[in-house]
Each structure stands twice: as structure tokens, then as C-alpha cells.
Amino acid sequence: MSKSEKKYGDHLKLKKLNSIIKKNNCEKSALISTLLDIQSEYNYLPKEALIMVAKEMDIPLNQIYSVATFYKVFSLQPRGEHIINVCLGTACHVRGGGRIIDEIRRELKLKDNGGTTEDMKFTLEPVRCLGCCASGPVIVVDNEYHSQVTPKNVNKILKKYSDGRKVKKIIGSQDKNA
Amino acid sequence: MKDIDKFKQKLSRIRKSKAEESNRPCIIVSSGTCGEARGSKEVFLALKNVIKKYKLGKKVDIRLTGCHGFCQVEPIIIIHPENIFYQSVQPEDAEEIISETIINKNIIDHLLFKDPNNGKKIKLEKDIPFYKKQNKLLLKNNASIDPFKIEDYIGIGGYSAILKVLSKMKPEKVIDTIKESGIRGRGGAGFPTGIKWSIAGKTEGKKKYIVCNADEGDPGAYMDRSILEGNPHSVLEGMMIGANAIGAREGFIYIRYEYPLAVTTIDAAIKQAKKYRLLGKNILGTGFDFDIKIVRGAGAFVCGEETALMASIEGKKGEPRQRPPFPAERGIWNKPTNINNVETWANVPLIINNGAKWYSKIGTKGSKGTKIFSLVGKINNTGLVEVPMGISLKEMIYDIGGGIPENKNFKAIQTGGPSGGCIPKELLDLPIDYDELASVGSIMGSGGMVVMDEDTCMVDVAKYFLSFLEEESCGKCLTCREGIERMLEIVERITEKEGKKEDIETLKELGEVVKDASMCQLGQTAPNPVLSTLKYFENEYLAHIREKKCPAKVCRALISFKILKDVCNGCGACRIACPEKAISGEKKKLHSIDRKKCIKCGICFETCKFDAIDKRAGSD
Amino acid sequence: MINLRIDGLDVQAEDGWTILETCQFYGIDIPTLCYDHGLSPYGACRLCLVEIGEGKNAKLVSSCTYPALEGLKVKSHSNRIIKARKIVIELMIARCPNSKTLQDLASKYNVQKIRFKIKHEDCLLCGLCVRMCKEQMMSGAIDFIGRGKDRRITTAFDEKSDLCRTCGGCMYICPICELRCQGPDPPGAVCGSCLEMSPTCLDFSSEAQCFMVESGCGTCVRNPIKKNVNEMEE
Missing domain, CATH: 3.10.20.740 (Ubiquitin-like (UB roll))
Incomplete structure (x- = not known):
């Protein structure tokens, strides 16, 4: 069991979890929104939490697992401290978004287009279009948008997060008009 | 006095005070997600500080608004009442803007937009070529209202359509108006909205639902996000009108989680509307009950499909099911349900206010009104463009979009997202409407338009969309799940130098069947990107297969890099930049690339300032 | 009427x-x-x-x-239907070449060539077992997990489910693993792929509960049982 799994898994703040489930009135239709809330609380969907949701909401665990694996936003694995979303929308793709993700992968030594680094610092999660198509390629780290990223300034951005310093927005090449 | 009359008075009071306010100078900072990505919040804070410094707090207003459309030059600010348009503003410019423009009424030259064609500086938004051919019915108000203030929306005439409906229009009359206007669903398939409403209206049932589909999953399209972020009340008003006409008492807005800002704005808007008694029980004393709930999606493109969306609202997996029964007959929890897209809902108040005749005058015979497109990709002016239906692709790309950057050649425009197709140069005179686009093998979709230039490989584009769809297919029906996977298998093979002669035939045959035999729209349109590129760009496929070359120099297995002997001066920049240490050479001497180590990432090509690195089609 | x-x-x-x-x-x-x-x-x-x-x-x-x-x-x-059905069968066999049901279909529709990489899966994801479990056995121990190409049928967290009564209904109804092709008969070009036949789950488990033993799951020929295949070969 990894360090962070222990941190979350053993000490699930049960009260908090209860209040999330209660907030959504135990309505079966609120399953997805309950899971979203749980994920934003714990950073991923811990197994214990899903078992509890099954009990409280009276939904077979199987069905919850099925929903949790269907939607891409849910993670059943603990995620890193910083979450990197790389936009792979069409506009970012034609502007070289694929090369940005390659670069991040190499920089973080990740095998796939996604996953968490061994030191639990970063989790890479590609997304399909953030709707910032004019500023592509776009990456979002911890909800901060970085636009017009180039393979060259990827490591600059990552480094600032791994150092734990507050990051000033890094914007790639400015416009010709400017 | 009746509630509704009281409300009318309240509205006119608000409008009056808003009109008085509008004489004061006001700085508008465009801050949709794209503005924020480029630092609009920082600009806003800087301006606020400077205003405080000069003690102008009571004389100058400052307002954050939604997206203005011209995302290319964000952060944008507009200064009222003169409507001065400043672009690419940085926090450092704040001081100058306040001291020069606000206090001394001088224009700051370097913040004005420069016309790339003639170098002229342009002061007003409406004179900028990007905006000239647009007809902004929906997006117009994004530039003036604070999305978090219902009063701003009321100030520009908001909520008068619902008032009109509640005070003097019968449901049948509303449905007829929508029918006569000729508006078709903006979500993709273009089903006539009025007919949809009348089916849902006629279906018997005590409980009915309406849904706003804001699961804008098409990569490259973000008009729905812009409306929700910039003008959420217009969507709410549209939904109220629709609910009243159909007889629904409950509504849902299904919004994707990737749009956190839009969730915030729409949530705030609902709360404010409740405060004004525009939502809830017995609205304005008319006996009409209606409430709206937000449902967040969780990352599934297929949930844009109606039946999958309904399953998702019910808290299940977003798997489509067979239609019929249609949602209008049996929808959420088997109750009649009417689903429309964000843009469609936003059009409704306009139609009610101005009448069906006015609306049906805009556009073409089969497609009425305006449509918002997101013009992105290899184009000079990127952003959201709202034009009347029927404008030609050429006008779109060259007049509004300002052509292709760096004088490159236009190759194709991809419309309709992953379900759409690529349209080549020869068809640029095509007027944009539902039927014309369908006739060339593409679709309108939600309005994404991705421009591609000579550096875009069409096989790679097909591969991109297939890999998108492979990930997003729910996997329920065999032809969609296996078919897309196999098409991708073949296209990948082609880009990896392993293409076979018969691959093109197999792709065509398989594509046709996937289109024919799949259950839902996702599968039925999935082969479009492949089939349309095969139709118009078969030569590129052949070059990959026969000559083992990628003419656009994109597919890594089919290109190579070489350092040119006569140009390289041995500066060593590429050697340092190469992530694989594949470049060697002594200082001030010719460098060389080790083919075995080279992963063809192209970083050296970009790093070299002397154009000494040659990118070649063909792997040797 | x-x-x-x-x-x-x-x-x-x-x-x-x-x-x-x-x-x-x-x-x-x-x-x-x-x-x-x-x-x-x-x-x-x-x-x-x-x-x-x-x-x-x-x-x-x-x-x-x-x-x-x-x-x-x-x-x-119609021709359009036959054309589509042939491709559907081709896609099915490319996924599960060992099923007698599918081989017979291919033979009937004269599907003679598989143009795609053979996957050797033992589940077609037709969902009969899922519905059997839920609707006839009133259990709901297994379900579809994941989506798209990652879709598979299993229990929650791939663990033995409390809901499973090891009734074997899922195995009974499976058109793929229950009935395996026993050789190139009836004759047909596609049948060549049968040469790589893997044994059915019934070859390993005399009891009808292979689904839920240990981390066994969904469709039978999965990791724990694959181990057995190797042992058998040795």
C-alpha cells in the first residue's frame, strides 16, 4: 500500500463522507454528483468510500463500480499532489498538443499518457478540449491555465510546481499584434 | 395589483437606473475561461488597484464580463462610453490606461488592434475585420453584462420575453412561434426545435422534464461555454419559456465538469432568478411552477447523445438506447422529456421578443437564424464567430478569420467535431447551413471549425479523431466499439509505415458499415472523419502507403531530420536541446544526428536559429 | 394489432x-x-x-x-443488410475466434477472410450474462466495467461478490465460452484461426463457479486460470 493510500484509506473522515452522501439526499439519481463530491474531497474514489455509498444509498456496489469506471473524471487510484490536465482538443492537437504531452511524459518519466509519478507529486490527465482553443496548446495545472505552451517551456512550468513556489502565469509567445 | 404587474414595474425601475449608470466611464474586462487563461484576472486586479490609487472608485466602474469572442487577442478590455477596444492588455498597462485614457481621454496607441493587412490601428471593436461580417445576436450581450448580476441582464431587456409569454401568450402560440421561426437544434443534428416542442407538448403526462444540454464535448467547440459564462440568464429565460410551452415543471442543465467557471455562473444565475421569483412555485403569481437543477457530467463525450444524457441524469452510465421511443414520449424516468442545446435555448427569448418573422428572415431557406462557430486551428484570427446561416466558408476563413498564418496554404476545414468531416479547398464557396454541409459529407455539429494548413497531415487528422472516438465510444454496440478500434488499427498502421495496398478499400467498407449499423449518433457519424479525408485526400493516404512518405511531415515514422552541411555553424543549440542526446558534434563544427537515437520530436528543428535542420518527408 | x-x-x-x-x-x-x-x-x-x-x-x-x-x-x-452482417461477423471473429457459434455464422454467411488482427478474447461483451444475472437470477453480481475498448464484464473491484450464488447462469447463457469450436468443421476458410484454441473454463473447474473463485471474474479465461493453462502445457 502506497503512502498516500494509507493516508486517505485508513482515516477516511467518515463524518465528512456521511455529510456528502446526505447532502445529495441519498437519491439514486444523485450517484454521479455524490461521487464527484467524494472525489473532490479525497482526490480520488477510495474503495471504502464506494462501499459506504453502496450501503447508504442502497445501490449494488457493482453498479457504483460500473459508473465509476465509465466516466473518465473518476479515479480509483490515489492521485498526485499536482494534477496536470493537458488539452488534447482538435485545436490544441493541430498546434502540437501531442508533443506537449510527450514532453511531459518524458519529463515525469511516465509510461502512458496519464498516470501518477512515483513520488506522488504529479498526476497527468489528458482531457479532450478545455474550450480555450484560441490559446492552444493549453495545459492546466491545479486549475491554473497555461496557454501557448511549447515543448521547450514545459519543464519550466513543471519545475515551478515541483519546487512548491507560487507560480507566475507562464504564457508562451505573445501575439504578433502585441 | 397583480404580482406580474409589480414585476413589470420592478424591471422598468432597474432598467432606468441601469441607463443612468451607463453614462459613467466603465472599464470592461473580458474574462471567460480563455481570457482567464491569458491573465485577465490579473489585469482586472491591477486596474482595480490603480483606480483605488487615484481615488476614482466612485467615478469609474469596472466590470468582469464573459468572452467577447476574439480570443486571439485576450485579455481584451473595452472602455465605455467611447467603446475603445484595447487588446492583449497586461497588468503593467493598468497605470497607463487609467492615467491616460480614463483621466486624460487619450488613446494608447500600442494597445489598439493593428490590422495585419494594412498595419492600420483600429479604435473601435466594430471596425475590426474579425467582427465586421458578424451578426451578433447571442454573443452581443456577453460584452456588456456581468454574468453574476441579474440586474445587468434585465438592464439590456432581459426577462421581457418570459413576461410576454406569461401575460399574453398561450402555450400553443409559443410553440407555433418557434415552429414558424424555423430554428433548428444547434446541438448537431439540426432537428426543427418547434416540432420537437410540439411533440413533447402533445404527449400526455403529469410530469414532464426539459433539459439544457451543455455537455459540449466536441473538441474545438466552445460556444456553449461562452454563452453560459457570459450570459447565463438568457439560457434560463429560454428554458422557462420552453417549460411553460410544453408543460414541464422541472428542468435540468447537464453541464460538463471541464467547465468549472460555467457551472459557477449558471449556479449563481439560478439562485438570483429564484430570488426574483422567476423560478420556483407559482412564478409571479401566474400559477406556473418551474425549477432548474444543475447536473454535472463526469467526462463522457457520448453523454451529448440524448438517450445517454438522460441515463446520466438518472445517475447511471451514459449508454445510449434505441430510439424510438423518443425522449419526447419516454425520457427521464420514462416521463416525456424535451432536450435542447444551450445555443438553442438562448435563441428562444430572441424569437419571442422579436417575432418569428424577424427571425426567419435571417439565414437560408432551410437553416434560419445565426449560428456561433468556433474558428480555431491554423488561422490568423481565432475565436467565436456569430454569423447568419448561409455565409460561405471562404468568407469565414479569409474575411473573418484573416487567412492562414505565415502565408501558408490552406488545406482543409474540419467542421462538426469528431462526427464531422474535412472539407477541401475546392468546396470553399459552399454556404454554411445544415443541408449544404451534409451534402459534402460533413455536418454542422455544434459549430466547431478547425482550419488546417499544408502542415497538417490528413491521415494524422483521421487518426486523431478515431483515437478520440475509440476512447469515447461507450462500448455497448459492437460496430461502434470494434469498428472504430479496427479503423484506428488500420490508420495507425498506415502512419507507422506498415500500410497495405488494400487498407483503403477495407477502411471504406468498414466505415460504411459502422455508419449504417451502429445504434446511436456517435457510432453513426464516427467514420465521417475517415471517409471524408479518404474522399478528398486519398492521395495523402496513398503517399503514406505506397511511397512511405508523409507529405505534410507530421507522421514520425515517415519523416526524418538532417543537419545541412553548408548551413550548420556548430552553435550547439540543438545538441543541448535534444532530449535524447541524439545530436553530436564539436563546437563550431558540423553537427550530426544519430538516426538510431532520434525520436523525431522536432525540438532541434525548432531550436535551430539558422534553419540548418531539414525536415524531410520519408524516413530516409 | x-x-x-x-x-x-x-x-x-x-x-x-x-x-x-x-x-x-x-x-x-x-x-x-x-x-x-x-x-x-x-x-x-x-x-x-x-x-x-x-x-x-x-x-x-x-x-x-x-x-x-x-x-x-x-x-x-437486403444487400445492404448482408454486407453489414458480414462485417459484423468479421469483427466478432477477429475478437473471439474460438467460438463455435461465431464460426458457424461465418460459415453460413460465407465470411472467408479476417482482415484485422486477431485478439483472442473470450468475451464478446454481448451482455447476456449480465442480464441473466440481473433479470433471471435477481442477483446483479456482474456488470459492465469501463467503457469503449476497455469495457469488460466483472464484479466490483474484481473481487468475489457477496451477491453471487455461484448458480452458473452466466456460463450457461454465454454464446462464446460455453460452446467452443472443436475443429475445422463445417469447412470454411475462417476456421483456420481455431488452431490456437484455448480450453474452456469447464476444462479447469468441475464446479460451475469459476466466475467467482479467488479473483476470478467475468469471463472465464482470465489470469488465474491462464496460470493453469501453462501448467497443463508443462
């Missing part, structure tokens, strides 16, 4: 019938795979396609899920 026309024949269907049920009533042969009359129709395998409508508006739909509607014109064996 609903009046419709199938293959030029005027027929009548009861209220609530699907096209498939109507065809079966009149003895019109339509191949099916994910359909079972005791379970709710699912429409996943796309084998039972029929063509409805005429001219430009004609389209293919799965007959097991499409209701018989008044005035509907249905074709059950």
Missing part, C-alpha cells in the same frame, strides 16, 4: 412486439446473438439488423430493440 410489411409480406404484430418478435412469429430467419427471449433486448451485437423505411430515408436498425410500428416497411435480407 399493428399492420406492417416485412419483405413484401403484409403482417400483423401484437402491441408491444419488436420487429424481431414479429419476424420470428412469421418464421422469417434473422440471426441473433445478444438476444434471448427470456431477457430484455439489448441491441449490442448488431447481428439482427433489418432495413426499415424506403429510398433515401431507409436505415438499418437492430430488430430486437425496434418496435413494430404501424405502416412500417421492413426488409430482412
